[in-house]
Amino acid sequence: xxxxxxxxxxxxxxxxxxxxxxxxxxxxxxxxxxxxxxxxxxxxxxxxxxxxxxxxxxxxxxxxxxxxxxxxxxxxxxxxxxxxxxxxxxxxxxxxxxxxxxxxxxxxxxxxxxxxxxxxxxxxxxxxxxxxxxxxxxxxxxxxxxxxxxxxxxxxxxxxxxxxxxxxxxxxxxxxxxxxxxxxxxxxxxxxxxxxxxxxxxxxxxxxxxxxxxxxxxxxxxxxxxxxxxxxxxxxxxxxxxxxxxxxxxxxxxxxxxxxxxxxxxxxxxxxxxxxxxxxxxxxxxxxxxxxxxxxxxxxxxxxxxxxxxxxxxxxxxxxxxxxxxxxxxxxxxxxxxxxxxxxxxxxxxxxxxxxxxxxxxxxxxxxxxxxxxxxxxxxxxxxxxxxxxxxxxxxxxxxxxxxxxxxxxxxxxxxxxxxxxxxxxxxxxxxxxxxxxxxxxxxxxxxxxxxxxxxxxxxxxxxxxxxxxxxxxxxxxxxxxxxxxxxxxxxxxxxxxxxxxxxxxxxxxxxxxxxxxxxxxx
Amino acid sequence: xxxxxxxxxxxxxxxxxxxxxxxxxxxxxxxxxxxxxxxxxxxxxxxxxxxxxxxxxxxxxxxxxxxxxxxxxxxxxxxxxxxxxxxxxxxxxxxxxxxxxxxxxxxxxxxxxxxxxxxxxxxxxxxxxxxxxxxxxxxxxxxxxxxxxxxxxxxxxxxxxxxxxxxxxxxxxxxxxxxxxxxxxxxxxxxxxxxxxxxxxxxxxxxxxxxxxxxxxxxxxxxxxxxxxxxxxxxxxxxxxxxxxxxxxxxxxxxxxxxxxxxxxxxxxxxxxxxxxxxxxxxxxxxxxxxxxxxxxxxxxxxxxxxxxxxxxxxxxxx
Numbered sequence: 001x002x003x004x005x006x007x008x009x010x011x012x013x014x015x016x017x018x019x020x021x022x023x024x025x026x027x028x029x030x031x032x033x034x035x036x037x038x039x040x041x042x043x044x045x046x047x048x049x050x051x052x053x054x055x056x057x058x059x060x061x062x063x064x065x066x067x068x069x070x071x072x073x074x075x076x077x078x079x080x081x082x083x084x085x086x087x088x089x090x091x092x093x094x095x096x097x098x099x100x101x102x103x104x105x106x107x108x109x110x111x112x113x114x115x116x117x118x119x120x121x122x123x124x125x126x127x128x129x130x131x132x133x134x135x136x137x138x139x140x141x142x143x144x145x146x147x148x149x150x151x152x153x154x155x156x157x158x159x160x161x162x163x164x165x166x167x168x169x170x171x172x173x174x175x176x177x178x179x180x181x182x183x184x185x186x187x188x189x190x191x192x193x194x195x196x197x198x199x200x201x202x203x204x205x206x207x208x209x210x211x212x213x214x215x216x217x218x219x220x221x222x223x224x225x226x227x228x229x230x231x232x233x234x235x236x237x238x239x240x241x242x243x244x245x246x247x248x249x250x251x252x253x254x255x256x257x258x259x260x261x262x263x264x265x266x267x268x269x270x271x272x273x274x275x276x277x278x279x280x281x282x283x284x285x286x287x288x289x290x291x292x293x294x295x296x297x298x299x300x301x302x303x304x305x306x307x308x309x310x311x312x313x314x315x316x317x318x319x320x321x322x323x324x325x326x327x328x329x330x331x332x333x334x335x336x337x338x339x340x341x342x343x344x345x346x347x348x349x350x351x352x353x354x355x356x357x358x359x360x361x362x363x364x365x366x367x368x369x370x371x372x373x374x375x376x377x378x379x380x381x382x383x384x385x386x387x388x389x390x391x392x393x394x395x396x397x398x399x400x401x402x403x404x405x406x407x408x409x410x411x412x413x414x415x416x417x418x419x420x421x422x423x424x425x426x427x428x429x430x431x432x433x434x435x436x437x438x439x440x441x442x443x444x445x446x447x448x449x450x451x452x453x454x455x456x457x458x459x460x461x462x463x464x465x466x467x468x469x470x471x472x473x474x475x476x477x478x479x480x481x482x483x484x485x486x487x488x489x490x491x492x493x494x495x496x497x498x499x500x501x502x503x504x505x506x507x508x509x510x511x512x513x514x515x516x517x518x519x520x521x522x523x
Numbered sequence: 524x525x526x527x528x529x530x531x532x533x534x535x536x537x538x539x540x541x542x543x544x545x546x547x548x549x550x551x552x553x554x555x556x557x558x559x560x561x562x563x564x565x566x567x568x569x570x571x572x573x574x575x576x577x578x579x580x581x582x583x584x585x586x587x588x589x590x591x592x593x594x595x596x597x598x599x600x601x602x603x604x605x606x607x608x609x610x611x612x613x614x615x616x617x618x619x620x621x622x623x624x625x626x627x628x629x630x631x632x633x634x635x636x637x638x639x640x641x642x643x644x645x646x647x648x649x650x651x652x653x654x655x656x657x658x659x660x661x662x663x664x665x666x667x668x669x670x671x672x673x674x675x676x677x678x679x680x681x682x683x684x685x686x687x688x689x690x691x692x693x694x695x696x697x698x699x700x701x702x703x704x705x706x707x708x709x710x711x712x713x714x715x716x717x718x719x720x721x722x723x724x725x726x727x728x729x730x731x732x733x734x735x736x737x738x739x740x741x742x743x744x745x746x747x748x749x750x751x752x753x754x755x756x757x758x759x760x761x762x763x764x765x766x767x768x769x770x771x772x773x774x775x776x777x778x779x780x781x782x783x784x785x786x787x788x789x790x791x792x793x794x795x796x797x798x799x800x801x802x803x804x805x806x807x808x809x810x811x812x813x814x815x816x817x818x819x820x821x822x823x824x825x826x827x828x829x830x831x832x833x834x835x836x837x838x839x840x841x842x
Contacts, residue, residue, distance in 0.1 A: 112606075115608050117608055119610070121602035121604075122597060122621050122670070123595065123596070123597035124621075133610060214612075
């Protein structure tokens with residue numbers, strides 16, 4: 001435990017620059033959106049307190065907006081607002097809206113009728129009643145709403161990193177992808193502290209008596225504005241092209257770190273989730289992205305892979321990994337899964353991915369069509385001799401593979417199958433496997449080597465670029481360390497790749513990563 | 524000073540106020556009396572346009588209020604209500620200063636006026652910086668009264684002003700209220716359901732039922748010449764107390780025996796029979812010395828008061 005704490009501390013002090021930037025971005029995002037939410041929510045709350053007939057409609061809409069899953073909401077924003085701060089702020093604003101509108105409404109309608117009558121009877125105008133009586137008296141309730149909204153925003157702002165808006169989510173989601181607990185904690189602990197501290201501060205203001213509250217209410221907008229300004233402070237170094245890398249890629253030796261050390265690549269980089277990265281490249285918001293070589297969107301969005309002329313991206317051959325105990329429990333399983341060995345080539349996989357990602361065919365249909373074309377498909381035997389649990393990570397290719405394995409098992413054995421698809425990143429999938437929550441999932445040799453085993457650099461370097469050595473190494477180590485067996489590779493190599501829009505790469509004459517580096521240095 | 528002409532107001536198709544007309548003279552106190560739901564509060568609130576009438580006209584000082592700006596109108600009319608409605612986030616001083624601030628009085632003038640009122644209303648100066656919830660109910664109602672009086676309005680509207688107070692506090696505030704110079708110059712319309720209070724404070728009483736005026740007259744007229752059964756029943760059961768209250772010593776002066784010891788100093792002037800009896804009770808004496816307008820002094824015992832009152836009553840009944 002002591003060692004763990006020390007290494008976390010080391011990680012945080014080592015990355016203190018990044019941590020500081022991300023924290024500022026996080027605070028900035030939270031408060032810019034909070035300020036906007038107050039600017040929209042407060043007048044709306046006042047309006048529906050005046051015209052109560054509207055209250056059901058307005059609160060209903062705000063309530064529905066609140067229930068949209070945050071990732072989905074961010075997804076909806078991209079076509080309209082692109083990536084970066086704008087959609088993140090709008091999404092956060094939408095989440096902050098409901099508590100602010102609702103509490104303004106409740107606060108004002110909850111004021112003693114006789115106090116309002118007295119105010120009117122003394123000759124106060126409607127606006128004087130609002131500013132001198134209603135708002136001051138409703139203020140503790142309104143502040144409670146703002147407090148709720150702030151805490152919600154600190155939480156949701158972690159997701160802003162998915163659409164390249166920065167914040168502490170960069171560490172959290174990078175850490176989950178990289179199986180790096182320290183990285184997760186370096187993002188999660190400051191985020192949690194931020195929520196607790198802001199909650200405490202606002203609770204102090206909320207509990208003030210009316211006299212002090214009056215002063216505090218004048219200071220609050222200024223404070224929110226200053227905190228919101230934090231977002232603008234950290235500015236990355238500029239370059240003529242903009243890169244968008246996934247949090248996982250950012251932290252990997254065979255990713256951004258390798259690009260820096262092997263190629264000396266210096267490019268203005270923003271961190272973005274895999275789900276929106278390709279589209280952002282297509283819509284020219286990004287110029288260079290870190291993709292996967294078999295990704296269907298490569299074809300869909302007319303992107304081109306830059307040749308890795310210094311060979312920093314190791315091979316990533318896909319193969320199912322299975323717990324030994326599951327292989328014993330289901331004797332026919334290994335032979336059945338190996339039916340797919342060497343059946344899918346790079347281009348075949350790209351095509352399958354293209355069908356799901358771009359043509360929007362269901363993974364189930366794509367899997368079935370492929371199996372039929374290979375003569376492997378058999379109708380389900382509806383067996384009931386135990387259930388094999390198949391997992392998959394949260395992207396299209398894994399969904400297709402999981403479906404294929406499911407069909408093969410159902411058609412060739414008497415086992416039943418349950419699939420647990422969309423298990424986040426590598427760490428979540430692998431933990432599910434070791435903790436006996438799934439029996440198998442498709443993994444990649446490179447990931448197994450560099451993310452899960454993490455051997456020292458020399459061992460990694462020695463074999464990273466050799467397909468067979470890597471396979472032999474992970475096969476042996478997994479068996480020894482985890483009691484997990486790598487079955488035969490499926491055939492395709494889904495490695496990391498840098499890609500650009502085909503047109504742009506031709507126009508700038510950039511074909512390799514070295515070309516890219518030269519171009520960036522000259523411009 | 525105030526005149527209502529055939530004023531009506533409907534809520535959900537029922538007449539809350541149905542063609543009510545009356546005049547209130549300058550410096551007069553008119554009490555709107557009736558059971559709850561009779562329309563008396565609605566009538567009151569139409570005078571400062573907290574409620575807008577559906578039909579009819581209201582004049583204050585000869586001007587129709589419908590043509591005036593509502594907020595400006597209300598700044599000129601004092602308003603006191605049962606629930607007081609002090610602003611919980613304002614100090615006592617700030618609560619009293621609301622209307623002068625709206626009228627943009629200079630600060631010094633506001634402070635001077637507040638201090639004057641605090642003294643008249645027996646509010647201790649140290650309460651000025653307190654919040655309303657730190658004061659007793661009686662003190663809060665005094666602050667409510669101060670707030671209504673601070674800009675010295677010619678007209679004062681009061682909606683059950685003593686309704687939220689306990690009996691002891693109510694009696695003492697009513698007494699102060701009657702004695703307050705500020706109020707003697709004002710035209711007051713007051714709403715109450717309490718017959719005793721109405722008889723105590725009213726110059727004239729407007730008895731209302733189901734949105735209509737049943738009878739409008741002095742307490743004496745209501746008591747001795749009720750226009751119908753409703754008016755009679757409304758006062759029944761309290762008849763004797765009310766009679767004691769509206770009969771003054773001057774009314775029964777001729778029926779009272781002369782004092783033996785004229786050199787003694789008189790204790791009371793022209794009070795009601797009720798008050799004289801109360802004084803005898805509370806002081807525990809068997810004699811009370813009263814003086815009339817000519818300086819003549821008479822000594823009264825409980826028996827003499829009752830006897831004099833009965834003789835006077837007989838005369839009223841046959842005359």
